[in-house]
Amino acid sequence: MAYRETALVRARKDSVRHSILEAARSLVGQGGFRAAQMSAVAAAAGVATGTIYRYFPTQIDLFAEVFRGNSQREVDAMQSAAATAGSCSQRLSLAVSTFITRALRNRRLAYALIAEPVDPQVEAERLNYRQAYAKILEALLEEGMVSGEFVRQDARITAAALVGLLGETMLGPLLHSTPTARQSVADSIIALCLRAVGVKP
Amino acid sequence: MAYRETALVRARKDSVRHSILEAARSLVGQGGFRAAQMSAVAAAAGVATGTIYRYFPTQIDLFAEVFRGNSQREVDAMQSAAATAGSCSQRLSLAVSTFITRALRNRRLAYALIAEPVDPQVEAERLNYRQAYAKILEALLEEGMVSGEFVRQDARITAAALVGLLGETMLGPLLHSTPTARQSVADSIIALCLRAVGVKP
DNA sequence: TTAAAGAATGAATAGGAGTTCAATTCTTTA
DNA sequence: TAAAGAATTGAACTCCTATTCATTCTTTAA
Secondary structure (H helix, E strand, O other), X not given: XXXXXXXXXXXXXXXXXXXXXXXXXXXXHHHOHHHOOHHHHHHHHOOOHHHHOOOOXXXXXXXXXXXXXXXXXXXXXXXXXHOOOOOHXXXXXXXXXXXXXXXXXXXXXXXXXXOOOOOHHHHHHHHHHHHHHHHHHHHHHHHHHHOOOEOOOOHHHHHHHHHHHHHHHHHHHHOOOOHHHHHHHHHHHHHHHHHHOOEOO | OOOOOOHHHHHHHHHHHHHHHHXXXXXXXXXXXXXXXXXXXXXXXXXXXXXXXXXXXXXXXXXXXXXXXXXXXXXXXXXXXXXXXXXXXXXXXXXXXXXXXXXXXXXXXXXXXXXXXXXXXXXXXHHHHHHHHHHHHHHHHHHHHHOOOEOOOOHHXXXXXXXXXXXXXXXXXXXXXOHHHHHXXXXXHHHHXXXXXXXXX
């Protein structure tokens, strides 16, 4: 034998893989998935298109990983917010406002993750993450019902509804509002969520 | 001149156009937009593919018209429900349950209209119709606030939120529930909507 | 009946983006 | 330094449908 992968090569391959992912992530963050053609990703990553295929079997696999990476961050952020100290209402408010704030910080990315038309297999990832959000909210709702803060309800449905509610308001009124109006819009959404879960007075 | 379109020809052309639209509508209703390739539409309509182009400049135009046709029916149905006699709460309940019932009656179509990945120009139609739903709900919310049935709120935001809420719950929990569970799920969604708009006791 | 104008046909074409692969360059070890 | 094994390259290829258009029917009016 005259060749075996050394740590150095391993490291460089890891770095190439990382570059490709980062390039794709950046393109998606700027122009959505449609802007991330393989040739564009390759150019941005500084490799040939063929090289991408040594790291990702298909474009869909690459996109799925980009989707997971981006979405997981959002889910984690919401999870942290939901896990803070305080009443369930406060934690729900924080979780929701975290979602809103982060979506506003990168609206194109938010659009890509929430609503951009994508390949069905990437859409499957989207559904996974919508469920991940829903699970977090569902747990919070259950807790709030036990503590008596929220009225009795089907937590699974309310959780899904909140996810849909947040997505739609991010794409609709909020994105087109002026910067000064944003805070009040965000406040409206939070108030709406609290009403929806039936916070008792 | 030796040829001029007569009423007979006019009528047949109208009928061909109608066949094409109907074929497309049916395919979309069964398998979504992805199942409605031009060749499939032509076959279903009993014409050659080239013929479609004498009636619709591009596939996108055809799809947009199919989308509008289908969506308008849904919007009209909700509008009727919202315009019945009764309290604003009752009318909201009816509007929401109308939406749910109709979505359940044709789930594939509901998916195509609500969430199937489509061309951006068809997506634009989708946004139009989401706004149409929202407008109906917004008017109802305004009325309910004036009458004192609903708490003060930003009706535009709540309306958008309800649209998102309905769409998400149609795709999530409801579609996968058993037939017997459907009614209770629908009831949960209605109750949720009433809480969200802040129905006063 | 016939010529002009339209309408319909469907095989051929176009175009765009993902994917492949023969040739090339790089790494490693003997 | 050489040879084997990998990795990289990017132009060529593939695939898939939407779209076109030369040809063939139909219809109309003289």
